[in-house]
Amino acid sequence: MDKIKVALVDEHPVMCDGIQSLLSDVIDIQIVHSSRTVTDLIQKLYFDWANVVIVVLYTPDPEDAELISLLCKKHPKVQVLVLSMYRIENMIFKMIKAGAKGHLTSETNRDEMVEAIYTLRNGFDFYAKTITNLILRNYLNGSDEAAEARREREKSLSTREMEVLKLFARSYTNKEIADRLFISVRTVESHKNNIMRKINLKTTVDMVKFAIRNNIVDVY
Amino acid sequence: MDKIKVALVDEHPVMCDGIQSLLSDVIDIQIVHSSRTVTDLIQKLYFDWANVVIVVLYTPDPEDAELISLLCKKHPKVQVLVLSMYRIENMIFKMIKAGAKGHLTSETNRDEMVEAIYTLRNGFDFYAKTITNLILRNYLNGSDEAAEARREREKSLSTREMEVLKLFARSYTNKEIADRLFISVRTVESHKNNIMRKINLKTTVDMVKFAIRNNIVDVY
DNA sequence: ACTTCTTTAGGTGTTTTACTGAATCCTCTA
DNA sequence: TAGAGGATTCAGTAAAACACCTAAAGAAGT
Numbered sequence: 001m002d003k004i005k006v007a008l009v010d011e012h013p014v015m016c017d018g019i020q021s022l023l024s025d026v027i028d029i030q031i032v033h034s035s036r037t038v039t040d041l042i043q044k045l046y047f048d049w050a051n052v053v054i055v056v057l058y059t060p061d062p063e064d065a066e067l068i069s070l071l072c073k074k075h076p077k078v079q080v081l082v083l084s085m086y087r088i089e090n091m092i093f094k095m096i097k098a099g100a101k102g103h104l105t106s107e108t109n110r111d112e113m114v115e116a117i118y119t120l121r122n123g124f125d126f127y128a129k130t131i132t133n134l135i136l137r138n139y140l141n142g143s144d145e146a147a148e149a150r151r152e153r154e155k156s157l158s159t160r161e162m163e164v165l166k167l168f169a170r171s172y173t174n175k176e177i178a179d180r181l182f183i184s185v186r187t188v189e190s191h192k193n194n195i196m197r198k199i200n201l202k203t204t205v206d207m208v209k210f211a212i213r214n215n216i217v218d219v220y
Numbered sequence: 221m222d223k224i225k226v227a228l229v230d231e232h233p234v235m236c237d238g239i240q241s242l243l244s245d246v247i248d249i250q251i252v253h254s255s256r257t258v259t260d261l262i263q264k265l266y267f268d269w270a271n272v273v274i275v276v277l278y279t280p281d282p283e284d285a286e287l288i289s290l291l292c293k294k295h296p297k298v299q300v301l302v303l304s305m306y307r308i309e310n311m312i313f314k315m316i317k318a319g320a321k322g323h324l325t326s327e328t329n330r331d332e333m334v335e336a337i338y339t340l341r342n343g344f345d346f347y348a349k350t351i352t353n354l355i356l357r358n359y360l361n362g363s364d365e366a367a368e369a370r371r372e373r374e375k376s377l378s379t380r381e382m383e384v385l386k387l388f389a390r391s392y393t394n395k396e397i398a399d400r401l402f403i404s405v406r407t408v409e410s411h412k413n414n415i416m417r418k419i420n421l422k423t424t425v426d427m428v429k430f431a432i433r434n435n436i437v438d439v440y
Numbered sequence: 441a442c443t444t445c446t447t448t449a450g451g452t453g454t455t456t457t458a459c460t461g462a463a464t465c466c467t468c469t470a
Numbered sequence: 471t472a473g474a475g476g477a478t479t480c481a482g483t484a485a486a487a488c489a490c491c492t493a494a495a496g497a498a499g500t
Contacts, residue, residue: 012305012326014333018238021330058278058305085232085278086438106232110241113234158446171425174487186449189488194446196489204488205391208428213439219429378477394456406480409457414477416457424457 007033010056038067057084065094072099079120102126164191169211227253230276258287279435285314292319299340322346384411389431
């Protein structure tokens, strides 16, 4: 059987070298590519010249999910294995939804990584124990009411609230938002209060982060 | 001559494995320790059982400088090599000041890392080209004025300002920040104002985004 | 018709921001 | 060694934003 062709994506070149070296003595595995971004890899990866792509993610960025989705679409034969340094359910689910077939965390080791690569090449999914624990806990929470309601609310911002949130997260002041939407400053305050209550946020700082996480605004 | 004993500090175990593997075929180098934090290493490192400690840092945290300083004090014979995933002049200078004898960035590769380890063991300092370029540009900045001053300001947040920014961007209120840093709320306000003036930010929303962009805090 | 949610907005008191000034400490340099 | 300059500390004052509450008009569904 041919060697398993593995491509790496890690924004830090040293880490690419490290993983490459980590897998160098596994005779069935061959590293065929290293890229700093998923976008780069998509361009480099002609003719599906890889069985497995390991994408290393350091910070939870919703955009990564889109990029992985794009990667899966452009190269359907490639199996994507995410190695995330964070353990945020929401993000991990996003990656799975985007088409990632496996997920490891920083708790992983060489053997698990090799096992994951083999498993993915053979057409099966592979999730680290730390991940499956998360997923299990998430399912068990599913029957819960409070938790479910919270998650529900998280998606049910009204149109107006979205507009206010968007402008606020773009550094508009309350007065500017009020003028632009032809409403009172007090109404803007109300909307912001309601947003925070709905999503269960403590401060406006959290509101900014929420907007960034959900791609309502850019980080720039 | 004895092998060079190298200890690793990386909060992500996989990365420790990766670097260990990366250096495994260098016959003169032997990895003797792996820790997730500098604090852990200090406790594990009896009798200066290492010539070089590689500390991998992902986000710019002033506390890391203090920990490295402590490490240098407790184990004077150990040479500290920092591998930072960021390139913020201010922080790099802090690490050097704290006693780090070398500094690499994510742009580094195996050969450079090996060279750095050898150099440090021999009692000399080693800074990656990307770092020396930063330092050079920093010195040359004296000539230009307006344009260069902006870039200057953008990277010259003081330690205290960094601490305040970090806590603020982690959703702490001014009062909480004040209590934690044992200063007045008015002082916290001053620091926040100074940060915004230095980096030329309009609102606190921009400040949150700045912190996220520069990996000072995460998005969640 | 009734409930529920959205959108609107005000009251009141607290917190944060904008802008300014200023004292103390540390470091670097002439 | 004295002075310049930045870092760190704190305060006064007016404006803005926030927390917590109430509440009315309208739209949508049961």
